[in-house]
Amino acid sequence: MRLRSIELALPDPAAAAAFMTDVWGMAPAGVEGETHYLRGSGTFPYLVAFARSEREFVRSTTFVCDADDLAAIAAKVAAAGWPARAVTSSDPGGGEGYVVELPDGELLRFLVGAGEVAPIAGADLPVKLTHVVFNASDAEASGHAVEDVLGFTVSDRTKGMVFVRCNDSHHSTAFARAGFASLNHVAFEMADIDAVMRGIGRLRDHGAVPAWGPGRHGPGANVYAYYIAPFGPVIEFSTAVEKVPEDYVAGAPEDWTWPPNRIDQWGISDKDFDGLRQAEERFRFHREWDAEPLHV
Template sequence: MKLRSIELALPDPAAAATFMTRIWGMAEAETKGDTHYLRGSGPFPYLVAFEKAQDEFVRSTTFVCTSEELEALKARVTAAGWTASPTTSDDLGGGHGLLVELPEGTILRFLVGAAEVAPIAGRDLPVKLTHVVFNAADAEACGHAVEDILGFRVSDRTKGMVFVRCNDSHHSTAFARAGFASLNHVAFEMEDIDAVMRGIGRLRDHAMVPAWGPGRHGPGANVYAYFIAPFGPVIEFSTAVEKVPEDYQAGAPEDWTWPPNRIDQWGISDKDFDGLRQAEERFRFRRDWQAAPL
């Protein structure tokens, strides 16, 4: 299973797409009506969709999987009584599968048969989404839920997050111990550390400084730089997320501590706690579909 894309609704999708292509560094994939699709250099037809709506919310976060994985998901979701529905994708790449609403309202979409596209060149294009992190009222409960029902695995627990994987990448998502449910941030996998640093420089050229970073995380060991996008959410340049074996032992909060005044492995990053918190509260989840038997 792989994380593919996130679909966001917001009042001005064209402005969001302009920022993400001209400054952040994505490529235009296609515009269908008022929905803008943006891609990276890899084989997915798009990584982010911006859909026009009166309010801002997360429509879905999309994973691609095999037919066997989808059938197992349907059985477990049905047995658990979770809100879900079969779906056929109208987004780029097509495919069919299911939409599922997690206990705190997070909406995930799982697709099979979604088409891929030829990779494109561009050293400063993101390759893919490396993770999408959600805020949670009860992060522990969310972690247990996606392990039991979706078949994901908890990789690590810290004071701030429960990290979850769906393949050998340390985390494709995580649940932040925020006390509320919303989008925490979207992370874009860059080709290497130089691409991350060039991205920071590019945004500095437009008078934007990192809200957190550059630095190197503990869990996942990825290099990062977070920014607050002009259209609302927190977005991250990231690279070199750790690959973990099947028998990887999940760490506990006491395994991930730093010396005083440090918030990452390198100890050089500053963090705009207040600004990030405000941005993390903006994009909530909204179900605009009816539950139906799988």
């Protein structure tokens, strides 16, 4: 299973798309009605979709999987009684599967048969999404829920987050111990550290400085630089997320501590705690569909 894309609703999708292409560094992947699709250099047809809405919310986060994975998810979702319905995607790449509402409101879409596209050149294009992180009212409960029902695996626990994987990448998502449910941030996988640093330079040319970073995380060991996008959410340049074996032993909060005044491996990172917190509260979850029984 692989994380593919996130679909956001917001009042001015054209402005959001312009920032993400002209400044952040993505490539346009088409416009359908008032929905803008943006891609990276990899084989997914798009990584981000911006749809027009008077309110801001996360429409869905999309994973692609095989038929066996999808059947297992459907059976366990039905048994758990989570709201869900069958879907046929009208987004680029198509595919069909299920959209599922987690107990905290997160909306995850699982597709089979979704098409891919030829990669494109671009050293400063994101390759793909590396992770989408959610704030949770109860991060431990969310971690257990996706393990039990979706077949994900908890990789690590810190005092701030529960990190979860769906393949050998250390985390494709995580649940922050926030006390409320919303989008925490979206991380874009860059080709290498140089691409991350060039991205920081490009944002600097446009008058933007990181809200957190640059630095290197503990869990996942990825290099990062976080920004607060002008259209609201927290977005991240990232690279080199750790690959972990199936028998990787999940760490506990006491395994991930830093010396005083440090918040990452390198010890050079500053963080705009207040600004990030405000941005992390903006994009909540809103279900636009009615649940239907899953016939499994």
